[in-house]
Amino acid sequence: MAVMVAFFLPRASDDEQAERLYEALAEFAGCEPAPPGQRVHSIAFGQDGAQWVAEVGEQLSGRRTTQQLRRGELIERTEELSSPTRVLAVYPGTPFVVVTDAQPITGAPSEWANPFTAVPDQVTWFEAPGAQRP
Numbered sequence: 001m002a003v004m005v006a007f008f009l010p011r012a013s014d015d016e017q018a019e020r021l022y023e024a025l026a027e028f029a030g031c032e033p034a035p036p037g038q039r040v041h042s043i044a045f046g047q048d049g050a051q052w053v054a055e056v057g058e059q060l061s062g063r064r065t066t067q068q069l070r071r072g073e074l075i076e077r078t079e080e081l082s083s084p085t086r087v088l089a090v091y092p093g094t095p096f097v098v099v100t101d102a103q104p105i106t107g108a109p110s111e112w113a114n115p116f117t118a119v120p121d122q123v124t125w126f127e128a129p130g131a132q133r134p
Contacts, residue, residue, distance in 0.1 A: 005041050007126040010057045010088055010101075025089045025099045029115040033091065037128035040090035043098070043120035051121075054087045054098045060112065085110040095119045 009025075012018035026033035034040070042055035050064035062081035067074055085108070091097040095117040102110030 031091045031097045039126040042124045044122040045118040045120045
């Protein structure tokens with residue numbers, strides 16, 4: 001069972017500011033803010049042959065596994081991938097929309113568009129407000 005995390009956004013100092021920022025970033029991304037209880041903490045998705053994770057507050061990270069046949073033996077190599085781009089918010093939808101701290105929000109360059117879309121293989125949700133912990 002995954003540990004549920006209470007909703008937060010990087011750079012927000014309190015819940016009220018987090019709500020305003022969440023709505024503003026949704027407007028920037030051209031999508032609807034999700035209601036409490038349906039907010040995304042992280043997604044895992046495939047992109048260009050690699051598996052990536054976009055987790056709110058963390059840098060994008062990924063892993064690419066390649067297979068090569070060498071002298072009749074199948075050799076698997078895993079390459080760790082990362083991006084200095086930090087995830088600010090993830091909005092559910094078809095596809096999901098990921099907003100990062102890269103241009104045009106900050107001056108930080110990124111190989112990722114901002115926002116970018118992804119179809120997740122796996123989704124982790126923020127804890128619903130008022131949810132009782134078992």
